[in-house]
Ligand SMILES: Nc1ncnc2c1ncn2[C@@H]1O[C@H](COP(=O)(O)OP(=O)(O)O)[C@@H](O)[C@H]1O
């Protein structure tokens with residue numbers, strides 16, 4: 003998928019993030035091309051969340067550069083990065099708890115893109131349309147009036163996704179979207195993400211559920227102690243000795259190989 | 268603004284306009300107009316504390332800046348107080364923006380502590396200002412009064428001037444309608460902002476600052492906006508207060524007034540458009556009522572008052588409007604006029620349907 | 624030279640008194656993020672309890688003082704059960720309880736005003752009128768009592784926190800409530816005990832305060848502000864830091880009072896604390912990570 007002639011949408015160069023002596027992100031160097039789905043895996047504490055915290059501006063990089071669509075965003079705050087077309091979700095269910103589901107998505111639509119120079123009092127028709135579109139994409143159009151605090155876990159995850167989509171991102175960062183969900187719910191989320199891919203949104207996806215990660219990704223990055231220990235096609239991953247050793251374990255690898263073979267047939 | 272809100276507001280304003288002609292004693296008019304003044308402050312404070320979720324107690328300092336601006340300009344520059352109002356408003360905005368900048372990266376109680384310290388600082392500076400001022404000597408060579416008047420306060424800077432226009436007997440009505448006008452503007456501004464796109468930004472920042480930033484909201488910009496916008500009318504209210512009573516002293520920076528305003532805010536309900544109005548009304552009626560019932564009751568009043576503030580915070584942190592809102596929604600849902608706003612209720616309702 | 628001595632003597636006294644009130648306040652915040660605005664009212668209450676047991680009940684002073692402290696501890700427990708107990712699991716605990724305790728403080732203070740009237744009482748527990756001279760600077764024995772009390776109590780609290788099981792539970796809870804709970808610490812009991820302990824410290828500082836000046840229902844307001852200043856300078860929740868900051872503030876205030884003028888002492892420390900809050904909100908000795916939670 004990722005041809006070398008295309009210009010990368012996201013380019014990270016020698017990215018580091020230190021917490022004291024700990025290098026939570028240790029020299030990550032990666033390009034993500036338009037239309038890619040980059041899956042990121044790795045054990046707990048590997049630095050996956052910190053990595054997308056850094057590129058989305060939540061936590062400034064210690065050194066290295068990040069550019070989006072050829073534009074250097076290393077020192078941008080999260081709001082400006084969002085305006086340039088990158089949106090993210092959180093590992094924990096983050097939301098605007100006292101607002102309705104619809105207003106949650108409206109925040110993304112009203113503030114996430116376009117000209118945010120001078121704050122305005124009114125919403126445009128186009129924003130409202132985007133809210134409807136985002137709610138429909140995650141299948142929550144009938145629940146817009148509910149208060150966000152009170153919707154169930156799956157809906158909270160979908161809501162977070164919808165409010166990200168409403169910002170019209172070119173690049174969407176998704177942090178463990180199916181953690182704690184049932185297999186049935188996982189399939190539901192997978193369908194939604196497939197829908198997003200069809201819309202042409204480039205995605206970086208962190209996930210522990212390997213079946214989910216391998217089936218959706220066009221490329222995979224495995225992190226360990228902040229470093230990249232594997233970067234390449236998903237179907238080569240299970241052949242990588244180091245990944246199997248430090249992360250998957252022989253049993254899981256075997257099960258996944260079986261699954262991938264079935265998928266291929 | 269919903270139709271329901273608009274109707275209630277129109278009825279309230281009509282009632283307030285008719286009130287002075289309903290044969291009420293004059294002191295009640297004064298209580299009412301003081302209530303209008305404080306309610307204005309609370310509507311604006313609610314934007315900062317309730318809607319944007321920034322626990323600033325600096326509103327009193329802004330109120331005081333407004334009052335002192337009018338006093339100083341009226342006294343030393345011989346300005347008509349009506350001309351000092353916009354200047355007072357801008358002075359308040361200036362101070363508030365500074366406070367907003369200083370608290371930009373702070374959360375929760377840190378903001379409260381800093382703003383208390385700033386208000387206390389103003390209080391102490393005014394109190395320790397005892398040197399005879401040169402400016403005052405120009406106006407009145409016989410007396411020794413400091414620039415801010417120190418703990419004595421300042422007087423002699425003019426008033427609304429209704430006495431000259433309406434005569435001594437009706438002057439209080441002039442004051443009453445002036446304050447009412449201010450409050451109506453304050454309420455309209457607050458309703459407008461709460462329901463606007465900017466207001467949504469404030470609420471998002473309140474509920475989850477990090478997510479708000481990720482969705483494109485600049486905390487810097489929106490915090491400064493809410494501090495700036497809410498300060499103008501607060502300072503003008505302070506300056507109206509000075510003009511009405513023709514005197515200001517450092518007492519307006521004191522703990523008593525702070526508690527009174529907090530009580531109006533939290534009893535009414537934080538972050539809700541109707542909260543400040545309802546809170547101001549209920550608290551004023553409570554105070555007037557207790558004063559009438561218990562002649563020696565001034566201190567008991569404050570014991571009960573403190574208890575009420577505590578009890579509301581502990582058992583009813585959403586205030587009266589929060590509770591009424593739930594009740595209203597519950598009734599609407601029961602009557603079938605609205606959809607339930609919590610999925611648990613929806614689930615129950617769906618179960619019921621399934622059983623039917 | 625006498626100036627210097629004067630500053631040291633009065634600065635250390637102020638510092639000792641501030642440390643007594645500030646350490647309790649800091650401990651409560653450090654344990655469960657409760658900024659107790661009723662702390663000043665409890666100081667006053669503690670001082671009045673001495674009067675109640677001594678004047679009204681006719682106890683000897685040696686009995687009245689410990690009884691007053693026990694009553695203060697009970698007041699702390701009651702404070703917990705009427706406020707924090709109901710709010711701990713609700714949203715915006717830190718701001719809501721701050722407002723709630725402002726209300727409780729007003730109720731308590733005006734209650735005292737109603738019960739005892741506005742006239743000042745003399746604190747019976749005082750050696751203020753007896754003094755000795757050091758280099759022409761009079762030092763009252765009461766100052767010695769205050770220094771000794773502060774020293775003993777601070778060392779006592781230090782030992783309590785570092786050496787006893789209960790102290791370890793307090794510190795564990797302060798660092799991580801959930802983890803402490805998982806380890807079997809009954810955190811709510813810890814909170815009650817911390818509030819009781821803080822109230823005892825408040826009462827001691829109230830008694831000391833009134834022994835230097837006089838006893839009035841509204842006397843808790845200013846020391847509360849000072850205690851806040853101290854714990855902000857130390858960094859909220861930094862208990863040992865509060866001790867140092869108290870002495871620093873006492874000395875600074877005394878120095879400005881002696882060298883510049885009595886009325887400038889308070890404004891000087893206010894400016895200082897505003898600047899610290901803006902530039903170093905974690906306090907003078909604080910680590911950055913604990914700030915602005
Ligand atoms: N704000 C922080 N301060 C200090 N250490 C942190 C912080 N955030 C994350 N870490 C540490 O960085 C490492 C990577 O964490 P994280 O990115 O959350 O891992 P993952 O998402 O891969 O599970 C962990 O060791 C974690 O403890």
Ligand SMILES: [Mg+2]
Nearest residue numbers: 050051052093
């Ligand atoms: Mg993670």
